[in-house]
Amino acid sequence: MRYGIISNEVSRELGFNLPMTLVWTGRDYYSGIxxxxxxxxxxxxxxxxIRDIFTLSEKEVVLRMKEKRKEIAEILRNLGPEKENKKLIQKYRGYYINTGTQARIAGNIFSLTPSILDIFVSVGFDGVSESWRHTLGSLEIEEGEFYKIERDVIYGDGRVTQIYRNVKALSEHNDEIDPLGILKKRDRKDV
Structure with missing residues (x-):
């Protein structure tokens, strides 16, 4: 959109005709491989x-993360001295760190702008066509210097948006729900 604003200003200054510009904001919601x-x-x-990721609310999913981490932290606290239980401590510490790693990776994956090729491979030509037909049938276009459309495209059923919200919630709360206090330290060390 910034490019369009600059382009229109330059065109006005040079006396060129202003092209009609259409801006589409929103995102694609789909589930790929x-x-x-x-x-x-x-x-x-x-x-x-299996169904929790799209049936639970964001709060419920974050609560599950909190409960799982508390459970692992409690196991680690109850294991006793490290030299007696070194392998078990490493195992559960690895599980704990893995929860942070998976939440972070998921947040990154679900926030990416997808390739149209990935969408076609994931939902097929008919799925893309159907989703676009549905989306285009319910557009509202805001007129101004640009014609602006704010509309998401949802491929498949609407539950996919709940998956995106849940993954975002897990990612956003990842570092703050850390009963052992080791996830943030690990991030700084890895950077």
């Missing part, structure tokens, strides 16, 4: 059921 892989990892990390 990479999404499915990371969702399976999240389900394992936080003991989520």
């Amino acid at each position: 990479v999404h499915e892989i990371i969702l399976n990892e999240l389900k394992k990390a936080f003991d989520l059921g």
Whole structure:
């Protein structure tokens, strides 16, 4: 949109005709192969059921993360001295750190702007066509210097938007729900 504003200003200054400009804001919601892989990892990390990721609210998913981390932290506290239980401590510490890693990776994956090729591979030509037909049938266009459309495209059923919201919630609360206080330190060390 910034390019369009600059382009229009330059065109006015030079006396050129102003082209009609259409700006579409919004995002594509779909579930591709990479999404499915990371969702399976999240389900394992936080003991989520198959339907939980799209039926639970953001608060409920974050609560699951909190409960899982508290559970692992409690196990670690109860294991006793490190030299007696070194392997078990490493195992559960790894599980704990993995919950942070998976939430961070999922947040990154679900926030990416997808390739149209990935969308076609994931939902097929008919799925793309149907989703666009549905989206285009309910557009509201705001007129101004630019014609502006604010509309998301949802591929598949509407539950996919809840998956995106839940993953975003997990990602946003990832560092603050850290009963052992080791996830943030780990991030700084890795940078």
